[in-house]
Amino acid sequence: MIAATTVLELRGVEKRYPRKGGDVLACSGIDLAVAENEFVSLIGPSGCGKSTVLSLVAGLLAPTSGSVLLDGKPIDGPGPDRGVVFQQYALLPWMTVRENLAFAVESVRGKSGLAANASDVDGVLDLVHLTAAAARYPRELSGGMKQRVGLARALLVRPRVLLLDEPFGALDALTRAYLQNEMLDLWEHRPTTALMITHDIEEALLLSDRVAMMTRGPGGTIARVIDVPFARPRHRDAVMADPRFARLAAESLEHLTRELDLARSA
Amino acid sequence: MATVRLAPNPVAARRALSDETRGLLFFFLSLAVVLAIWEAYVRLGLATKLLPAPSAVAGVAYDALKSPFYNNGENDKGIGLHLIASLGRVCIGFGIATILAVPLGILLGLSKVATRAIDPYVQILRPVSPLAWLPIGLALFKSSQTTAIFVIAISSLWPILLNTIFGVKAIPNIYLDVAKTLGTSRWETLRRIILPAAAPAIVAGLRVGIGIAWLVIIAAEMLTGGTGIGYYVWNEWNNLSISAIITAILVIGGVGLGLDRLFAILQANVSYAE
Numbered sequence: 001m002i003a004a005t006t007v008l009e010l011r012g013v014e015k016r017y018p019r020k021g022g023d024v025l026a027c028s029g030i031d032l033a034v035a036e037n038e039f040v041s042l043i044g045p046s047g048c049g050k051s052t053v054l055s056l057v058a059g060l061l062a063p064t065s066g067s068v069l070l071d072g073k074p075i076d077g078p079g080p081d082r083g084v085v086f087q088q089y090a091l092l093p094w095m096t097v098r099e100n101l102a103f104a105v106e107s108v109r110g111k112s113g114l115a116a117n118a119s120d121v122d123g124v125l126d127l128v129h130l131t132a133a134a135a136r137y138p139r140e141l142s143g144g145m146k147q148r149v150g151l152a153r154a155l156l157v158r159p160r161v162l163l164l165d166e167p168f169g170a171l172d173a174l175t176r177a178y179l180q181n182e183m184l185d186l187w188e189h190r191p192t193t194a195l196m197i198t199h200d201i202e203e204a205l206l207l208s209d210r211v212a213m214m215t216r217g218p219g220g221t222i223a224r225v226i227d228v229p230f231a232r233p234r235h236r237d238a239v240m241a242d243p244r245f246a247r248l249a250a251e252s253l254e255h256l257t258r259e260l261d262l263a264r265s266a
Numbered sequence: 267m268a269t270v271r272l273a274p275n276p277v278a279a280r281r282a283l284s285d286e287t288r289g290l291l292f293f294f295l296s297l298a299v300v301l302a303i304w305e306a307y308v309r310l311g312l313a314t315k316l317l318p319a320p321s322a323v324a325g326v327a328y329d330a331l332k333s334p335f336y337n338n339g340e341n342d343k344g345i346g347l348h349l350i351a352s353l354g355r356v357c358i359g360f361g362i363a364t365i366l367a368v369p370l371g372i373l374l375g376l377s378k379v380a381t382r383a384i385d386p387y388v389q390i391l392r393p394v395s396p397l398a399w400l401p402i403g404l405a406l407f408k409s410s411q412t413t414a415i416f417v418i419a420i421s422s423l424w425p426i427l428l429n430t431i432f433g434v435k436a437i438p439n440i441y442l443d444v445a446k447t448l449g450t451s452r453w454e455t456l457r458r459i460i461l462p463a464a465a466p467a468i469v470a471g472l473r474v475g476i477g478i479a480w481l482v483i484i485a486a487e488m489l490t491g492g493t494g495i496g497y498y499v500w501n502e503w504n505n506l507s508i509s510a511i512i513t514a515i516l517v518i519g520g521v522g523l524g525l526d527r528l529f530a531i532l533q534a535n536v537s538y539a540e
Contacts, residue, residue, distance in 0.1 A: 078446040
């Protein structure tokens with residue numbers, strides 16, 4: 001087997017926020033490599049700096065030290081080669097679903113390497129099963145539908161990496177499970193390199209190829225990375241029934257609980 | 267399943283008329299009472315000679331509004347011609363204010379440094395009465411026509427400017443993050459995100475601005491003279507025709523209401539729900 005190409009790489013990444021009376025350390029010593037079409041999740045207790053890591057990769061923040069590389073080149077600000085799915089959907093409320101997607105297409109038009117055109121909008125609407133809702137405004141959609149638009153918008157420009165910031169965190173349990181199934185399905189049709197932030201262990205195990213677990217904040221780092229052994233195509237029931245799933249979930253939970261205990265006693 | 271029958275609610279029955287209809291009914295009732303008292307007060311000879319009875323006002327108003335566009339030379343023009351002159355000035359002055367205040371407001375809203383730099387000007391000049399600008403305008407332009415427009419522009423500028431700054435500042439960061447991560451150009455970000463996101467606040471500012479412009483034009487025209495509904499009011503005062511002045515007041519109020527409604531419609535068109 002040929003070694004897979006590394007698409008995204010973080011090397012000794014540290015981020016400090018300047019504050020009066022001393023900087024606040026958000027994360028430190030982050031080393032992580034994501035291969036082509038690999039799905040990696042970053043989980044950790046709240047306040048560990050995992051969302052900061054995503055913002056660094058998105059280019060919305062710059063690291064204090066260390067480097068974030070995309071295809072070997074340092075990231076210099078945000079750009080459409082990294083599609084972001086926001087936790088709060090971030091759809092533009094004055095545009096319909098179709099206009100929101102077309103806006104993404106128009107934004108990247110003429111930029112090299114990104115081949116999005118207006119006809120892709122129909123394709124991606126079909127992909128997330130939203131063709132019937134194309135003319136609706138975000139306020140007329142349920143949370144689950146909104147996030148499908150968010151996902152469609154990020155996929156539309158065919159980014160090198162998909163960045164998912166707790167994408168299902170704001171949804172109810174049933175909708176979340178439904179969308180996770182859709183994600184699995186989507187990955188069979190259209191594998192994409194992805195980095196997902198989550199605090200849901202089962203979600204991470206279900207969707208990812210590898211799960212990176214962070215230590216407690218402030219200044220969290222990656223404590224260990226586990227390989228998720230389930231073969232693709234995956235199905236929720238089969239994964240959940242696998243005895244390895246329960247073992248990995250228990251291990252991960254133990255790690256997170258220990259980090260939380262340490263945080264409390266610190 | 268058993269059906270529960272409710273006895274007719276006596277309160278509900280009495281409220282057969284909607285609140286809206288009842289409100290309207292009371293409005294007409296109170297108007298009739300006020301007009302009746304006013305009419306009686308004048309007819310009983312209790313008022314000064316200058317104050318006309320409502321019936322007399324109605325007669326004058328009918329004549330004035332029957333042929334609003336007659337033109338018998340400099341000092342004898344129909345109320346419609348004066349109205350058009352005033353509306354023209356308001357349009358130009360308000361237009362100038364909008365063209366200046368909206369782009370400036372966006373710039374200031376986006377830049378903390380620019381906001382700090384311009385803030386003292388805004389804070390000092392905003393509370394100044396529009397009429398204080400009249401002599402400045404006359405000195406600057408040496409023309410009463412231009413001065414009236416100048417005063418309109420400078421007094422309707424502030425609410426538009428402040429609302430635009432506020433609207434731009436209040437744009438949630440996440441919308442701008444969307445543009446950044448999509449690599450949207452600066453111009454497209456302005457056109458497709460900043461403007462529509464701030465539009466409700468900007469139009470609210472325009473609505474306040476047009477209201478102020480219409481308030482100020484009357485006073486400005488009283489002082490600058492020539493044409494305009496403000497001048498008409500002043501001229502009729504010189505003619506001691508209170509009836510004509512009352513007619514003008516009703517016309518001014520009606521036009522003001524119309525302008526406000528116009529911007530209310532625009533406001534409804536640019537508003538959006540999160």
